[in-house]
Amino acid sequence: MHTRRGGALPPFTVPNILDVADLSVAFADASVLSHLSFSVRTGASVVVIGPNGAGKTVLFRALVGAIPFTGEVRWAEGTRIGYVPQKLDIERDVPITGRDFLKARTVIGRGPASDISGALDVVGLSDAASRRPIGALSGGQFQRLLIAFALLGHPTVLLLDEPTAGVDGPGEERLNEMLHRVQRERGLTMMTISHELTIVHAYASDVLCLGSGEAHFGPPTMLTPDLLRDVYGAPIALHDHGR
């Protein structure tokens, strides 16, 4: 796994689920991502870090084809993306229950409605909670609902944009554990945007570090204090809470 800058992609190699080459995104002449290149192995757990405004969410939105970009984004054939965005378009007071939302996914994917209880079990959301309007769910319950929705599409890769934002400390740990259990059990590739540098050492096989300067992609060991200071523009301590 290595970063590449510019140039054409080499012939497609099987172990990569994602190849990104020379990806650039600009909004109204302001460049957000510039000539980004990296590859993700199938089954990898990539954590995307970087300061606010570094383009982490923009990268995910480009990867799912929601915004225009230049360069190349190539997913392996047969890839199914489960996306958990950070920001939703819906107001919290609508009478749509978690179950309405999940049922919509099974109908669209022509899957059986019985998949719903399975997905709820996996993410640890109770049947009662799933029958409440989505605006009545807590931050953690809501994230679990979005993850259950993503799982109902039988994804091969999960893109998670700050999945633990708005979740308290212990809840955050449980959510991270659940996600990585699901990843192990289903052999998923996972890309997670996080502000918690601690999860990098706990869960990441690779890190993509976006900042004002050059992007960095590599194993977690690449994150030296010098590199973090370079990326965040200020000294950042990276605590190793994990293995």
Added chain:
Amino acid sequence: MGAEAMLVATGAAAAAGLIGCFAVMRRMVLAGDALSHVALPGMGIALALHIHPLFGALAMLFFGALLVWTLEDRTRVATETVVGVVFSAALALGSMLASGENLLEALLGRPGALSGAEAIFGVVATAAVVAFVLLRRHHLVVALVSRDIARTAGINVRLLDFLYLEAFALTVALGLRYLGVLLMGSLIIIPAATAKRLSSNLTTMLVAACGLAAGATGLGMVLSEWMRREPGPIIVVISAVVFVATTLRRPA
């Protein structure tokens, strides 16, 4: 008033309730209401050319929906500004094109028996709108929660937007005869807004909006005959009274 006219009107109202649910949840209440005004110049032009005003209204509504669809891709503030300007201008232009009795009917609707063409249009368009909402409600729900999630679930979000807006425009056309250009938007929005307050899941909301819109229309038409007034304003006043009553019953 014939049973046929009553049936067609309540059917159209049920379609308005259904399409309105997603308008209320999509936060396009103002754009939707303004969109209905665009029918007026179409009716004025049709009257001047001696063709059925319904065809003029349909053509203008189609392009109005297309305009909203094109603008929706840009920022929301710009959309609201442009929609406000264009559709208010449409109301002014339409008022210049139509006049007297015709203008009043176009603005507020009129009672009476339906022509054969009107009845057939009413039935076909109602069926189309109801079928669209019921068959595509799951897609609409996902796109409502998150357009990006909808895309990764394989939904063509832009196509869905287009179909929704055209179904909305068709619903406006359905109600022009009874409610007129000024008030049809209200029949789409008010029962759905009431249903939203009363419901805790999607099915309840769709059923409630349908029932409230059809009920207000049925009752309004009976009262309009009795009071010898246009049905449109009565229908909208009934809907609004029910909405206000629900706000008193349950604090927001």
